[in-house]
Amino acid sequence: ETGVTQTPRHLVMGMTNKKSLKCEQHLGHNAMYWYKQSAKKPLELMFVYSLEERVENNSVPSRFSPECPNSSHLFLHLHTLQPEDSALYLCASSQDFSDRTYEQYFGPGTRLTVT
Amino acid sequence: AQSVAQPEDQVNVAEGNPLTVKCTYSVSGNPYLFWYVQYPNRGLQFLLKYITGDNLVKGSYGFEAEFNKSQTSFHLKKPSALVSDSALYFCAVREDYGGATNKLIFGTGTLLAVQP
Numbered sequence: 001e002t003g004v005t006q007t008p009r010h011l012v013m014g015m016t017n018k019k020s021l022k023c024e025q026h027l028g029h030n031a032m033y034w035y036k037q038s039a040k041k042p043l044e045l046m047f048v049y050s051l052e053e054r055v056e057n058n059s060v061p062s063r064f065s066p067e068c069p070n071s072s073h074l075f076l077h078l079h080t081l082q083p084e085d086s087a088l089y090l091c092a093s094s095q096d097f098s099d100r101t102y103e104q105y106f107g108p109g110t111r112l113t114v115t
Numbered sequence: 116a117q118s119v120a121q122p123e124d125q126v127n128v129a130e131g132n133p134l135t136v137k138c139t140y141s142v143s144g145n146p147y148l149f150w151y152v153q154y155p156n157r158g159l160q161f162l163l164k165y166i167t168g169d170n171l172v173k174g175s176y177g178f179e180a181e182f183n184k185s186q187t188s189f190h191l192k193k194p195s196a197l198v199s200d201s202a203l204y205f206c207a208v209r210e211d212y213g214g215a216t217n218k219l220i221f222g223t224g225t226l227l228a229v230q231p
Contacts, residue, residue, distance in 0.1 A: 004158070006158075040223070042220075043205070043221040045218055045219075056218070092159075100210070101164075103161045103164055104159075104219060105161065106151075108158045109156075109157070111156075
């Protein structure tokens with residue numbers, strides 16, 4: 001899984017903490033995504049960036065704040081989370097957001113536990 | 116609105132037997148269909164996709180999928196299952212025409228368990 005990397009792989013944080021998740025893609029892609037994966041639920045798309053511009057924001061609470069400084073890096077800043085935010089957070093990338101034929105490539109995810 | 120359904124939460128198959136993981140979809144236009152696999156503690160890995168052309172699509176690890184427009188299905192198949200195929204499988208769909216969004220919509224996943 002060297003195409004899309006995520007750090008950290010595991011994170012435990014209290015509700016008052018501030019932390020950040022990092023994603024890096026080495027595929028030369030133009031689009032990057034954040035997904036939330038919870039047990040027994042479909043993948044939830046959180047944010048999409050295309051050429052460093054945010055193009056999708058699916059009613060995500062403001063305690064999640066994305067940042068895309070360049071086309072290879074994506075961050076998800078976390079603050080004052082709730083226990084129900086505990087999940088696997090997946091980063092993905094694709095060649096081009098507007099071309100619907102392209103598949104997405106996923107990182108290994110960050111397992112987040114909010115205590 | 117586009118949607119995808121995976122009717123089985125779990126599929127059990129003996130090693131060496133053929134396997135099928137079912138997927139049906141609903142879109143307004145033509146569908147672009149994808150299968151992904153997720154091994155424990157890993158992200159999703161792309162297996163194969165249908166965009167246009169031949170209804171039988173071949174992908175990674177010996178998997179294939181058959182697009183059936185009349186039944187709006189895109190079932191994943193493999194002629195001979197391996198224990199190492201045990202994982203969570205996701206079907207996903209995207210519409211081919213312009214609209215408010217071109218999000219990839221995922222099913223809830225099917226757990227494939229291959230017994231030795």
